[in-house]
Amino acid sequence: MDFFSFLVIQSLNALSQASILFFIASGLTLIFGIMRIVNFAHGALYMLGAYIGYTVAIYTGSFFLALIIAPILVACFGIVFEKLLLSPLYKRQDGGAYLMVTFGLAVILAEAIKLTWGADPKGVQIPEMLRGIVIVFDFPFPKYRVFLIIIGVLMALSVWLFLEKTRIGLLVRAVSQNPQMVNALGTNVVFIRNLVFAIGCGLAGMGGVLAAPMVTAFLGMGSSVIIDAFVIVIIGGMGSFLGSIIGSLLVAFVLVFGAYYVPDLALAIIYLLMLIILIVRPGGLLGKEE
Amino acid sequence: MNFDLSNKKGLTRRKVLVGGAATMSVLAAPAYLRKATAATPIKIGIPTVITGGYAVLGSHVMRTAKLVEKMRNASGGVLGRPIEFIYKDTKGEPADCVRKCQELVERDDCRIFTGVVVSSEARAIMPKLEEWDAFFISHGNGDGRLTAEFYVDNFFRANTSAPMGARALALYLKDAEQKNFYAIGSDYAWGHSSVESFEAQITKVGKNISGTVFAPVGNKDYSTYITKILQSGAEGCYVALQGDEGRAFYSQAQQYGLSDRVQMVTEIVSQANIRALGNDSVGLVGGSRYPFTYENEANKNFLSAFQAEYDGEIPDWTDGEMYQALDILFKAMENADSDETKKIVAAMEGLEVDSVKGKTLMRECDHQGENQGFVVRVSDMGGSEPVPEILKIYPREMITPDCRSTSYSS
Numbered sequence: 001m002d003f004f005s006f007l008v009i010q011s012l013n014a015l016s017q018a019s020i021l022f023f024i025a026s027g028l029t030l031i032f033g034i035m036r037i038v039n040f041a042h043g044a045l046y047m048l049g050a051y052i053g054y055t056v057a058i059y060t061g062s063f064f065l066a067l068i069i070a071p072i073l074v075a076c077f078g079i080v081f082e083k084l085l086l087s088p089l090y091k092r093q094d095g096g097a098y099l100m101v102t103f104g105l106a107v108i109l110a111e112a113i114k115l116t117w118g119a120d121p122k123g124v125q126i127p128e129m130l131r132g133i134v135i136v137f138d139f140p141f142p143k144y145r146v147f148l149i150i151i152g153v154l155m156a157l158s159v160w161l162f163l164e165k166t167r168i169g170l171l172v173r174a175v176s177q178n179p180q181m182v183n184a185l186g187t188n189v190v191f192i193r194n195l196v197f198a199i200g201c202g203l204a205g206m207g208g209v210l211a212a213p214m215v216t217a218f219l220g221m222g223s224s225v226i227i228d229a230f231v232i233v234i235i236g237g238m239g240s241f242l243g244s245i246i247g248s249l250l251v252a253f254v255l256v257f258g259a260y261y262v263p264d265l266a267l268a269i270i271y272l273l274m275l276i277i278l279i280v281r282p283g284g285l286l287g288k289e290e
Numbered sequence: 291m292n293f294d295l296s297n298k299k300g301l302t303r304r305k306v307l308v309g310g311a312a313t314m315s316v317l318a319a320p321a322y323l324r325k326a327t328a329a330t331p332i333k334i335g336i337p338t339v340i341t342g343g344y345a346v347l348g349s350h351v352m353r354t355a356k357l358v359e360k361m362r363n364a365s366g367g368v369l370g371r372p373i374e375f376i377y378k379d380t381k382g383e384p385a386d387c388v389r390k391c392q393e394l395v396e397r398d399d400c401r402i403f404t405g406v407v408v409s410s411e412a413r414a415i416m417p418k419l420e421e422w423d424a425f426f427i428s429h430g431n432g433d434g435r436l437t438a439e440f441y442v443d444n445f446f447r448a449n450t451s452a453p454m455g456a457r458a459l460a461l462y463l464k465d466a467e468q469k470n471f472y473a474i475g476s477d478y479a480w481g482h483s484s485v486e487s488f489e490a491q492i493t494k495v496g497k498n499i500s501g502t503v504f505a506p507v508g509n510k511d512y513s514t515y516i517t518k519i520l521q522s523g524a525e526g527c528y529v530a531l532q533g534d535e536g537r538a539f540y541s542q543a544q545q546y547g548l549s550d551r552v553q554m555v556t557e558i559v560s561q562a563n564i565r566a567l568g569n570d571s572v573g574l575v576g577g578s579r580y581p582f583t584y585e586n587e588a589n590k591n592f593l594s595a596f597q598a599e600y601d602g603e604i605p606d607w608t609d610g611e612m613y614q615a616l617d618i619l620f621k622a623m624e625n626a627d628s629d630e631t632k633k634i635v636a637a638m639e640g641l642e643v644d645s646v647k648g649k650t651l652m653r654e655c656d657h658q659g660e661n662q663g664f665v666v667r668v669s670d671m672g673g674s675e676p677v678p679e680i681l682k683i684y685p686r687e688m689i690t691p692d693c694r695s696t697s698y699s700s
Contacts, residue, residue, distance in 0.1 A: 001521060013513035110341070119349035121537060123566035126545070133547045139520070142545035145513075214545070215510050215538040216566045220343045224508045259505070259514040264477070267506050 005137035010256055012136065016145035018252035019152025020214075023207025024225055025232035026159065026244040027200035033176045033239030034196040037086065040102040042204050042229065043222030044109035049074045049205025050217035051113055054122040063127040067209050074205025075198040081105060082197040087190070106222070114219055121219075124212035148210060155203070156245055163241060172196055176239065231270055235277050237287020246285055331374035332367070332629050334619075335394035336405035337387050337415075340379035343508065343534055344407045346562055350608035351405040351429065352377060357599050358616045368620045369627065376400055382407060384414035391415050395422045401631055402426075404615050409433035409479045412445075419444035425631040427638075429615035430579070430608055432557075433479045434487060434696030437658040441694055444631060446638055446657040448615040448650065452480055452530070453487035453696045454689045455557035455577035458663030459528070460491035462575075462682050468525035468553055470500045474515055474539070475530035477504035483696065484530035484557045490697060492528070500524040509535060512542045519548060529556040537563050544570040559666050559678050561606040571668045572676050578664040580610025580647055581678045588617075589646040604677065614645045618652060618659070651686065655693040663689035 001009075028042045049070045056066035085105070089097045126144050133140040163169040174182045175192045183189045207225075208217075215221060232251050236243025251270055258266035277285060336355055339348035355375045363372045376398055378390035387406060394400040401424040406412045412431040419426055419442055426445050428436065432452035436445065463471075473488055475481030481504060489499050500522040503515055519527050527548070531539050536556070540563065543549050549570075556576035564571045582593060582605050592613050596605045605613075618641065623629055626637035639654040651660040662685060666678035692699050 006517075009517060010514070013511075013517065017511045017513065114345075119346050120562050121346065121534070121566040123537075123541075123568050123570075125568065131545075133545075139517075140547045142542075142547075144545055211510075214541055215534065216541065218534050218537070218566075219345050220534065221510075224343070224510065255511065256514050260518065263503055263505070 001137065001139060005139065008137060009139050009141065010260065011253075012141055012145065012149070014249070014252040014256040015152075016148045017256060018248040019148040020207055020211050021225075021228060021232055021252055022152050022156060022245060022248040023203050023210065024229045025236070025248050026156070026241060027203035027207075028229050029233045029236065029239055029241060029244040030159075030196055030203075031200040032233065033241070034172060035086075035193055037098045037102065039200070040099060040226070041081075041105040041109060042102075042200070043224075043226030044106040044113075045074055045078065045201050045204040045222070046208040046211075046225055047113060047217070047219075047222035048077065048109060049208025050124070050212040050221060051117050051122065051208075052205070053209030053212055054117075054124050054217045057124055063124070063130075063213075066124075067206065070209045071202040071205040074208075075202035078201025079194055079198045081201075082194055086197075110219060110222065117217075119219060122212075122217040124209075124217060126213045144213060151210065155206070159199075159203075159241065168192075168195070228270075231274050234284055235274055237281075237284030239288075240284065240286040243284055243286035329372065331372045332369065332623075333374050333376055333398060333400035333402070335376050335378065335391065335398070335400045335403045337378045337380045337390040337394065337403060337411075338405040339382045339407045340377065342381040342383075344382045346533060347407045347430070347608050348379075348405075350562075350606050351407065351612050353600065354596075354605070354609045354612040355405060355616070357596060358613060360599070361595060362620070368623055369629065373620075380406070380408075380411055382411065384408070384410045387411035388414050388418065391418070391422070391424070395424060402619070402629065402634070404429050404619065405612065406431060409436065409483075412436055413440055413479065416440060416442050416445050423631050425634050427615050427619050429612040431480075433483045434691065435479075435483065437656045438691075438694050438696050441656055443657075444635060446618075446635075446652055446659070448618045448645075448652070448659040449611045450577075450579045450647075450661045450663070450689070451658065451691075451696075452484040452557060453491075453691050454661065454663060455579065456484055456487035456528075457491055457689050457691070457698065458577045458665050458682075458684050459555055459557065459575075460488060460495055461663070461684055461688065462665040463492060463497065463526070463555065464495035466526070466553070468497070470498045470522075470524045471526040471528055471555075472500045472519045472522045472524035472552075473502040473528040473530070474519070475502070475504050476532065476535055477506050480532070481530045485528070487696060488528045488530070488557070494698075505531065505535065505539075507535070510538050512539045513546075515539075516543055516546045516548050519552065520546070524552060526553045526555060529554060531556075532558060532560070533563075536560070537566055540567055540574070541570060549573065558607060559668060561604050561675075561678075564668055564677070565675050569670065569676065572670050574668040575681070576666060576668075576678075578607060578666045578678050578680075579661075580605075580607040580614070581664050581666050581680050582610065583666075583678060583680055584647060584664070584683075586644070586646070586648060588644050592646050604675070610646050614643075614647060614650065617645060618643050618650065622652075648683075649686070653690070653693070658690060660686040660690045662686050 053066040053070040056069045130144045232247035236247030258269045338351045380387040403426040409431045428447040434451045434453040473485045475485035559576040559578045622638040626633035641652045648662045665682045669679040
C-alpha cells in the first residue's frame with residue numbers, strides 16, 4: 001500500500017468515526033446553545049437509542065426501521081424529561097441544578113436499562129445490503145462505514161439547512177441569542193426549547209443505533225462516548241453547530257492517525273489539542289467567549 | 291444478719307421449681323446454643339464490578355455466587371454454618387476496591403474475599419491482606435505476575451492465568467499453517483501480560499510475531515488497528531481484548547473482512563461475546579478458561595443447577611471459574627475445619643479438587659492453581675447460539691508456568 005492509498009483509507013476510517021461522534025456532539029451543542037444546559041444525560045440517551053434500536057430491530061427485523069423509530073422514541077423521552085424535570089428549573093437560572101438533574105438522569109437511565117435489558121451486551125446485526133466490503137486501492141473498506149459517512153453528511157446538511165434556511169431555524173438561532181426579546185415578540189420560546197431538546201436527544205439516539213452494530217449495545221457505552229462529545233463541543237465552541245462538525249472531524253482524524261503513529265499517546269493528543277485550542281481561542285474554534 | 295426462710299420474698303418451693311426448670315433449660319441449652327453458634331454465617335466478601343465497563347463480568351460473578359449460596363445453604367452450609375456473600379461495587383477501580391475491602395474488614399468483620407474482576411484491583415489489595423489478616427482467592431484475575439513477582443502468602447489463584455491461556459494457544463498453533471502473527475491487546479495489566487506471554491511462547495514454537503499494538507482501555511473504533519494488521523501481512527492475529535473492547539474489535543474485524551483473511555485467535559472465548567456477535571463469532575479459535583462443553587461429573591452437576599436456576603442460560607467462563615474458586619475455597623475450609631485465614635492458607639496449599647475443569651491442584655510454591663488448558667473453536671452446533679467446541683485439552687503440567695514465574699523453562 002503506497003502512502004496516498006494509506007491516506008485515503010485512513011481518511012475514510014476517520015470520516016466514519018467522525019459521523020458517529022457528530023451525532024452525539026451536535027445534539028449536545030444544540031441543547032447547550034439554546035438552553036445553556038450541559039446535558040450530562042446525553043451519553044445515557046445515546047445508550048438508550050442503541051437498546052431501543054436493538055429491540056425494534058429484533059421485533060421488526062429491520063435495522064432501517066430501528067433507525068427511524070428509536071430516535072423518535074428517544075426524542076419523545078427527551079420532551080417528557082425536559083417538561084417534567086428541567087423546565088421547573090429555568091426560573092432559577094442555576095447551571096449547577098441542571099448539572100445535578102441531568103447527571104441524576106444519566107445514573108437512573110443506566111440502571112433502568114440494566115433492569116429492562118439485563119447486564120449482557122446486545123448485538124445488532126447489519127442489514128444484508130450493508131454487509132460486505134468495497135475495495136479501495138486494493139484495501140477492504142466496510143460498506144457499513146460508507147453508509148455511516150453518507151448518513152452523517154446527510155444529517156449534518158439537513159440540520160444545517162433546518163437552522164439556516166427555515167423560519168423555525170431562524171427562531172432557534174434568535175432564541176439562542178436573546179430569548180427574552182424573542183418571547184416579547186410573541187414567539188413561544190418554551191416550544192422552541194422543547195423542540196431543540198427533542199432534536200438533540202433524537203440525534204443522540206440515532207448515534208446510538210448507528211454505533212450498535214460496531215460496538216454492540218452495552219451498559220457503559222454512554223459514559224465512554226460522552227467524554228469525547230464534550231471534548232468535541234469544547235474544541236468546536238459551546239453552542240456552535242458548525243463547530244461540532246469541525247470538532248468531530250478533528251477528533252476523529254487525530255484519533256485515527258494518532259492510533260497509527262503513536263498508539264500510546266492517541267488519547268493524550270486529543271486533550272492536548274483541546275488545551276491548545278482553549279489557550280488560543282478560549283471559546284472554541286467557532287464559539288463565543290463569554 | 292437474719293434470714294427469714296418463710297418470707298414470701300425468700301426461697302419458696304415455687305421459686306425452687308422455677309429455678310430448677312431454668313437450670314434444666316440451661317443444661318438442655320447447649321444443643322440449641324451450639325446451633326445458634328453454628329448458625330453464625332461465614333461471611334465472604336465479593337468486591338466486584340456492579341457498575342461500569344466490566345459490569346457484565348461482575349454480574350456473572352454475582353449470579354454464580356447467589357446460586358452457590360443457595361445450593362450450599364440448602365445442603366447444610368460450610369462447617370455446619372450458612373454462608374453469606376457480601377457484595378460491594380468497586381467499579382473496576384483499584385482504589386475503590388481497596389476501600390471496599392477495608393470496609394468489609396472493618397464494618398462487616400469479613401476476611402475472605404473473592405470475585406474481584408480486574409487484575410489491577412487484585413494487585414492493589416494483595417499487599418494489604420496480611421495487615422487485614424484476610425484471605426483472597428482469585429476466580430478470574432489473569433495477570434501472570436500475581437503469582438510470580440507480586441506473590442503474597444494470603445493470595446491464591448484458582449483460575450487459568452493469562453500466560454497459561456497463551457501457552458495453550460501457542461501449543462495448539464505450533465502445528466497450524468499460519469507462520470506470522472500480529473498481536474493486539476488492551477493497554478492494561480492483563481492485556482500486556484497476555485500479549486507478552488503469547489509473544490514469548492509462539493516464537494518458542496517457531497512462529498513469528500509481525501507486530502504488537504495496545505489499544506487504550508475503553509477504545510471503541512478499531513479501524514486503525516485493523517488497517518495495521520492488514521498491512522502487516524500476518525496470517526494470524528492474537529487478540530487480548532475483553533468485554534466491550536473485544537466485541538467492538540470482532541464486530542469491526544468481521545465488517546472489514548479481516549476474519550476471512552486472518553485466523554483470529556484469542557486468549558479467552560466468552561459466551562457473552564459469542565451471544566452478542568452471533569454468527570460473526572463463528573470460526574474464532576481461542577483458549578477457554580472454562581468451556582461449558584467439557585464433560586465430567588462436577589461440570590455436569592454445575593451445568594444442570596445453573597441452567598435450572600437461570601432459565602436454560604449457558605454459563606460463561608466467569609461463572610465456571612467463580613464456581614470452581616468457591617468450590618476450592620469451601621474444600622480448604624472444610625479440611626482446615628476453620629474459617630481463619632492462616633488455617634485456610636495451610637489447608638489450601640497442595641489441595642487437589644475435582645473441579646468443573648477437571649482435576650485442579652493448588653500448588654504450594656506460588657499458590658497458582660494448576661488447570662488443564664483448553665483450546666476451542668466457536669461453532670454453530672445448531673443450538674440457539676454458537677458455542678465453543680473443544681479442539682484440544684492440554685495437561686495441567688504443560689500449561690502451568692514455572693514456579694513464581696510467568697515463563698516456561700521447557
